Amino acid sequence: MAHLVxxxxxxxxxxxxxxxxxxxxxxxxxxxxxxxxxxIPFLSLHSKHDHNVWRCPKCGRLYVFSENGGTVPEHIYRLEE
Ligand SMILES: [Zn+2]
Known part of the structure; x- marks a missing residue:
């Protein structure tokens, strides 16, 4: 469990x-x-992801994390339209 502002x-x-x-x-x-x-067990499926993405429900920004995890996103995308 984590928070990201x-x-x-x-x-x-x-x-x-x-x-x-x-x-x-x-x-x-x-x-x-x-x-x-x-x-394949469900929990194993989670571990095979290529990226983990968080989407802000307020503004739509996407925070893309690498497959290796970490707390700093690799990329941040802002919604254009
Ligand atoms: Zn936001």
């Missing part, structure tokens, strides 16, 4: 499960690899 000031928190803050992103290649595995 968005640049707009909104305090995001991933402590509720499920939540609408945190997204797990898989590349097409990773999805192919996962689909080849038999009977």
């Amino acid at each position: 968005c640049r707009c000031g909104y305090d995001m928190w991933n402590g509720e499960s499920p939540n609408d803050i945190e997204f797990w992103v898989y590349s097409d290649k990773t999805m192919d690899e996962i689909s080849m595995e038999d009977n």
Whole structure:
């Protein structure tokens, strides 16, 4: 569980499960690899993500974290439209 204060000031928190803050992103290649595995447990599926993304519900900014985790986002995207 963690907090991340968005640049707009909104305090995001991933402590509720499920939540609408945190997204797990898989590349097409990773999805192919996962689909080849038999009977993959749900928790193992989480560990195979390529990126972890937090979306601010107030302004729509996306905070993209690397597959290696960490507390500093690799990229921050602001909604244009
Ligand atoms: Zn925001």
